[in-house]
Amino acid sequence: MSTIPDRFPTVLPDYVLVYLSELGDMTLHVEMVFDQRLDADRLARAVELMYDAEPILGCRFVPQPWRPYWRRLDPRERPPLALAAGEAEYNAFRDTSIDAQPGPQVTACLWRAADQDHLLLKISHQVSDAGGCKHVAAIVSEIYNRLRDDPKYLPTPNLTGSRSIWQVLRRLPWTAIPRIYLNYLREVWSGFHPPTSHVLALGAEHGDHPAYVLRHLPAERVARLVEYGRARGSTINDLVTAATLRAINQLSPWDGRSGHRINTTADMRIRHLPNQKAEAVCNISGIEPTNLGRELGADFDATLAKVTAHSRARKANYIGLSAYIGAMPISAIIPFSWSCRLMHYFFGWIIRAGFMPNAMTNLGPIPPECVTFDQPPTAAWLISPPIFPPLFGFGISGYAGSLTFSTGTYPPGMTGAQVENVFETICQILPE
Numbered sequence: 001m002s003t004i005p006d007r008f009p010t011v012l013p014d015y016v017l018v019y020l021s022e023l024g025d026m027t028l029h030v031e032m033v034f035d036q037r038l039d040a041d042r043l044a045r046a047v048e049l050m051y052d053a054e055p056i057l058g059c060r061f062v063p064q065p066w067r068p069y070w071r072r073l074d075p076r077e078r079p080p081l082a083l084a085a086g087e088a089e090y091n092a093f094r095d096t097s098i099d100a101q102p103g104p105q106v107t108a109c110l111w112r113a114a115d116q117d118h119l120l121l122k123i124s125h126q127v128s129d130a131g132g133c134k135h136v137a138a139i140v141s142e143i144y145n146r147l148r149d150d151p152k153y154l155p156t157p158n159l160t161g162s163r164s165i166w167q168v169l170r171r172l173p174w175t176a177i178p179r180i181y182l183n184y185l186r187e188v189w190s191g192f193h194p195p196t197s198h199v200l201a202l203g204a205e206h207g208d209h210p211a212y213v214l215r216h217l218p219a220e221r222v223a224r225l226v227e228y229g230r231a232r233g234s235t236i237n238d239l240v241t242a243a244t245l246r247a248i249n250q251l252s253p254w255d256g257r258s259g260h261r262i263n264t265t266a267d268m269r270i271r272h273l274p275n276q277k278a279e280a281v282c283n284i285s286g287i288e289p290t291n292l293g294r295e296l297g298a299d300f301d302a303t304l305a306k307v308t309a310h311s312r313a314r315k316a317n318y319i320g321l322s323a324y325i326g327a328m329p330i331s332a333i334i335p336f337s338w339s340c341r342l343m344h345y346f347f348g349w350i351i352r353a354g355f356m357p358n359a360m361t362n363l364g365p366i367p368p369e370c371v372t373f374d375q376p377p378t379a380a381w382l383i384s385p386p387i388f389p390p391l392f393g394f395g396i397s398g399y400a401g402s403l404t405f406s407t408g409t410y411p412p413g414m415t416g417a418q419v420e421n422v423f424e425t426i427c428q429i430l431p432e
Helices: 012-020 040-053 087-095 130-149 176-191 219-230 236-251 268-272 300-315 322-326 328-332 336-353 416-429
Strands: 007-009 027-034 059-062 069-072 082-084 106-112 117-124 211-217 261-267 285-291 359-365 379-383 393-399 402-409
Touching: 012 328, 012 336, 027 130, 040 106, 040 130, 082 087, 087 106, 087 117, 087 211, 117 130, 130 261, 130 359, 130 379, 176 285, 176 322, 211 219, 211 379, 211 416, 219 236, 219 402, 236 261, 236 300, 236 359, 236 393, 236 416, 261 268, 285 300, 285 322, 322 328, 328 336, 379 393, 379 402, 393 416, 402 416
Parallel strands: 082 106, 261 359, 359 393
Antiparallel strands: 007 069, 027 117, 027 379, 059 069, 106 117, 211 402, 261 285, 393 402
């Protein structure tokens, strides 16, 4: 096996995820349910080898005042596969945050219920977005399968793959840079016009432990939604975005002045990388704001038409890249400690002023080959990070035609029951 360095450099998205920890717990999950029994010993070995196959996963984040870096952990510092004795222990594992500073960046838990095996991968958002989570699951799955035929198998460490957004930017024409920067300026202006965002009315107080909430839509319902959207030139993402905006308006009546805004995300792998795959586990998704102004539309189809028109225009004009050109470069020219302090005050200000909208992130479909442990699971989903009230955000992910809504919340600012009500309202608004 190649010699793995003790130290790795950071990239700009690593800094940004530290800033975003002001808004929530930057922890992601990949959860899988299997009808077959997994080989616990082989799975434990696959998790152990994962830290070598993708070395950044076996690191801790070292936040120096000028430039932070990643430091490899000794194998004895990396936790083994956790074996949950029951559902309560499994849920407790899910509810625990993953801290990038002590590391590692991934932990795993197996719970053998009476009739199914449940496997949960807990992944630090510091190193991975949703696309990266699927990359992590694919690494563990591949190692698990290889160990079946070769118990002495050792993966080759990924020491050359880029974690930087440069793997995307280098594929763009230079003429794209001014256009992307202009997009950034337009988004900044849009973020303050109207001067406040219409959001769910929530309390600001919250405890330390999140409550996770999931809502599953069966494949049959999703297939009907796909057909409904296709007839209108809309995607599932457009439909859920439109339904979410209308749900917010229904649950928290509009004041007549605030803008109907929502933050969504775009995965740069899908739009710019060969085979839609990054060179390494990384964060290369972009935040994409949608602003419908003060005109939501008379009914769902009217809102959907506005959302669809917006998303089409953005897909044709370097969607998701604005912040990488307009905002992130400042992190490369000032000390890390300064940028953290600056973002702390900035986020506090925009939340207090009412600029920050609610969020919906499309975590994307999970390809069965990413999660095939001898056989694919019967169900799988991604769980988006829990957000601190009074903010609210959730994610959607797909597997085998189904769709899963997920988020974590912190009582008492927002309770699990309130999230369930939001999901139920969105599902009622979505066409049958």
